[in-house]
Amino acid sequence: MLPKVIINCAMSADGKIALPTRRQTRISNEKDMIRVHELRNQCDAVLVGIGTVLSDNPKLTVKESYVPNPQQPIRIVLDSKGRIPKDAKVLSPDAPTIVAVSEECEHKIEGAEIIVCGKRQVDIPLLLSILGEKGIGSILVEGGEKVIWSFLRQGLAHEFHVFIGSMVIGGENSPTPAGGEGVIREEDIIPLILNNVERVGDGVLLHYGVEK
Numbered sequence: 001m002l003p004k005v006i007i008n009c010a011m012s013a014d015g016k017i018a019l020p021t022r023r024q025t026r027i028s029n030e031k032d033m034i035r036v037h038e039l040r041n042q043c044d045a046v047l048v049g050i051g052t053v054l055s056d057n058p059k060l061t062v063k064e065s066y067v068p069n070p071q072q073p074i075r076i077v078l079d080s081k082g083r084i085p086k087d088a089k090v091l092s093p094d095a096p097t098i099v100a101v102s103e104e105c106e107h108k109i110e111g112a113e114i115i116v117c118g119k120r121q122v123d124i125p126l127l128l129s130i131l132g133e134k135g136i137g138s139i140l141v142e143g144g145e146k147v148i149w150s151f152l153r154q155g156l157a158h159e160f161h162v163f164i165g166s167m168v169i170g171g172e173n174s175p176t177p178a179g180g181e182g183v184i185r186e187e188d189i190i191p192l193i194l195n196n197v198e199r200v201g202d203g204v205l206l207h208y209g210v211e212k
């Protein structure tokens, strides 16, 4: 069975998820951080793209300060060409890591299980079926904009959670929750179902379902 996919991201009130330089900036407040770490802990795996690893170098573990006795979900990185640095924090021994690469990957990656799927880029539907066979039932996709776009465009996400921080970042080049090529035709716009709106401290959390 294919895993359930939840996308989560934090954006500013003007719809940016990082600085124009693509450097990470804290958008979530403390209450939202607790929510994200609890959500991570409830999922079997947490997934990001190599762009996020290169720009933010996240560890992607559940912090004990937010969740006592965390489960530590499997960390998954989409990295077609194997660009992940040897010292990336996501390869730390704190939790198991899977790096999904394409057939074009020529690099040796240590400290992670490697799954080859896709000719030039990671084939996400194929990856999800492999992960499902491994018993992974739920995946939290945490970014960045290209990866979120791919999941939404290919109809692979079930839920989309967006935290809106009370701030403005601006910048024409700042990343947004969904990047990629976007839709050209109006009929290709991806409809969402607004399931819940919640105030979280000084921010707002939107829960969307994704129409299938």
Ligand SMILES: NC(=O)c1ccc[n+]([C@@H]2O[C@H](COP(=O)([O-])OP(=O)(O)OC[C@H]3O[C@@H](n4cnc5c(N)ncnc54)[C@H](OP(=O)(O)O)[C@@H]3O)[C@@H](O)[C@H]2O)c1
Residues within 6 Å of the ligand: 008, 009, 010, 011, 017, 018, 019, 021, 022, 023, 024, 025, 027, 048, 049, 050, 051, 052, 053, 055, 056, 078, 079, 080, 081, 083, 121, 122, 123, 124, 142, 143, 144, 145, 146, 147, 148, 150, 175, 179
């Ligand atoms: N505020 C938040 O919630 C949040 C969370 C995470 C990240 N961010 C921000 O997002 C930005 C990074 O976004 P990004 O778009 O540059 O990076 P990304 O989405 O993390 O990674 C994109 C890369 O993943 C690889 N990839 C492999 N298979 C793919 C597929 N099927 N579809 C899409 N990508 C695939 C591609 O590189 P290869 O072709 O080389 O494999 C692609 O360039 C940073 O500024 C970061 O700070 C914000």
